[in-house]
Amino acid sequence: MSLIHYRQSESLADPGGPSSRWPNFIVLIFGCTSLTACVVGPDYRVPPSIDTGSGWTxxxxxxxxxxxxxxxxxxxxxxxxxxxxxxxxxxxxxxxxxxxxxxxxxxxxxxxxxxxLPAVSAGASVNRRRQSENGPLPIGVIPGLEASQTIYDAGFDAAWELDLFGANxxxxxxxxxxxxxxxxxxxxxxxxxxxxxxxxxxxxxxxxxxxxxxxxxxxxxxxxxxxxxxxxxxxxxxxxxxxxxxxxxxxxxxxxxxxxxxxxxxxxxxxxxxxxxxxxxxxxxxxxxxxxxxxxxxxxxxxxxxxxxxxxxxxxxxxxxxxxxxxxxxxxxxPKLSIGAGGGFQALSPSDWFDSSSSRFSILPLISWRLFDGxxxxxxxxxxxxxxxxxxxxxxxxxxxxxxxxxxxxxxxxxxxxxxxxxxxxxxxxxxxxxxxxxxxxxxxxxxxxxxxxxxxxxxxxxxxxxxxxxxxxxxxxxxxxxxxxxxxxxxxxxxxxx
Incomplete structure (x- = not known):
């Protein structure tokens, strides 16, 4: 099966930050939801007419x-x-x-x-890890970067597939x-x-x-x-x-x-x-x-x-x-259009965990279209x-x-x-x-x-x-x-x- 994909994540968006991308995102959502009035397939109205006769025999x-x-x-x-x-x-x-x-x-x-409806999930984790000093990332020669780290993470993820052609x-x-x-x-x-x-x-x-x-x-x-x-x-x-x-x-x-x-x-x-x-x-x-x-x-x-x-x-x-x-x-x-969004806070210190500078955010629109499936x-x-x-x-x-x-x-x-x-x-x-x-x-x-x-x-x-x-x-x-x-x-x- 071949698919055409179009993704846009935070890393490919306007470098001005999440707030500058909200207007474009809202326009995208509005434009896509306006397409959901299209419903493919036959409409069921009434059952087929059947000759039942005029009365009792x-x-x-x-x-x-x-x-x-x-x-x-x-x-x-x-x-x-x-x-x-x-x-x-x-x-x-x-x-x-x-x-x-x-x-x-x-x-x-x-x-x-x-x-x-969108699916939303939330989670939090504390991850203690140590990276190799002899690996592809030269931990030992980068000033201020320690091999052992504790990462504090909390946030949410949301996913929504827009019902463009009425499948849902x-x-x-x-x-x-x-x-x-x-x-x-x-x-x-x-x-x-x-x-x-x-x-x-x-x-x-x-x-x-x-x-x-x-x-x-x-x-x-x-x-x-x-x-x-x-x-x-x-x-x-x-x-x-x-x-x-x-x-x-x-x-x-x-x-x-x-x-x-x-x-x-x-x-x-x-x-x-x-x-x-x-x-x-x-x-x-x-x-x-x-x-x-x-x-x-x-x-x-x-x-x-x-x-x-x-x-x-x-x-x-x-x-x-x-x-x-x-x-x-x-x-x-x-075509199918789904939108994923996520956000939360990530830090290396508990004191900075929920600081505004520790916030993270991402938006991931995805368009897929089945072109060939035999x-x-x-x-x-x-x-x-x-x-x-x-x-x-x-x-x-x-x-x-x-x-x-x-x-x-x-x-x-x-x-x-x-x-x-x-x-x-x-x-x-x-x-x-x-x-x-x-x-x-x-x-x-x-x-x-x-x-x-x-x-x-x-x-x-x-x-x-x-x-x-x-x-x-x-x-x-x-x-x-x-x-x-x-x-x-x-x-x-x-x-x-x-x-």
Missing amino acids: RPVPKAPAPTDLTRWWTTLGDPELERLVDTALAENLDIRQAAARIDEARALRDRAAGQQ RRALEGASARLQATEAEALGVRMRIAAEVARTWFEATGAREELRTQQATVVTLQQTLDLMRSRAALGDVSGADVDAAYERWAAASAMLPGIEARQRGAVLGLGVLLGSPPERELKLLEAAASNVMLPALPVGERADILRRRPDVLAAERRLAASTADIGVTTAELF GRVRAEIRAREAAQRQAALGYEQAVLTALGDAERTLGDYEAGLDALVLRQAALEASRRSFRHAEARFTAGDIARVEWLAAQRLLHEAEIANVRAQTTAAVQLVALYKAIGGGWSAAEVTSSTPIS
Whole structure:
């Protein structure tokens, strides 16, 4: 690499002394700082325009007011869920790691800001030395010059590289955009953890209700099996009927361990999500059931998700940072001006250390310009431009992924609600049928085995309804996550809104 240098130190300046050189120095500084209005590289204004369509692909009811999704879990009517989510948001380790990443990005931004200011250092030393009398300097024959000396020195040094072509400003732009991207990613972690806690809680409560109903089913089938064995002993039914009853009882009983394991696994997972040992929430295995209110499609406008989705915000900020990186590299094609200054006091005697005659001062302007480097800078510029194109495509992909997630989860939740309505209707019909069977059994119109069969069908309908309820609740959580629920726009205090 070849550089053109221009230096001016005190020894090359006007022999009239430092005071006579101040006017020229001030003129030089003023002239150079006036050039700092030039900033090379492309300016980032707004993200690229992406066709997002005109609205939802399925009919969605219009909300009378903007939907507030900041704390969506509080609208479901489950105090235990609220406690779990709030605890996770305060103690989850993924969230705390995300906060540490914000601190790191903020420190890098502050470092980039500090590059625009002069660096000043100060020091003092006492140096005892002896020079050779037989060396190149004839110490022994120079009157008054002793071979042994003690030098007392105190002073400061300052260095400042003027940002002539905006390299430091572009670096600050990039660091600020990366900080904003990190903040948005941290919000995405919060959103994910809140959704994961809610999903795990619904799976735990659903498994608990399914276990209770399955145990009731096993009791009914056990009664049926006992009855069939008694009747077989009397010769009223065949051994095949007993085997069929036993097969139904065994199949129902075999499902209990899996349901219990599913419930326990969900509760153990909650403990980890809350930043604690897995057994922290085992008491929830015996907690009372809670009814979750499932709202109807709380989505709002389709375009709103682009302002709410943290991954879209982060992708847009990474695009802004990549654009700034081009300017940082482009500035390497132009001259650089740095100014060094130093001063202090130097003497051979402590009594003269801070005397005015012991003062020293120097100014060192330096201009450097890269003339030939084998095309490395221009290759780096092309690499930065390619990285910017990747970031632009990444932003477009984030937008389309967000839209796809929202459309898919919207359809899933709508289908889940429809299935739940039908399951509830089937459950009501099964309850009516069981009441009829119970009345007929009481009146002696049907045998006990038929009454037990009606009871078994009721339990099966209850299990199907519990599963539909759990599925719809989990799909609701996925929908809230897909449309960007779980954080407030005010939390992104430093991010640029997406237009």
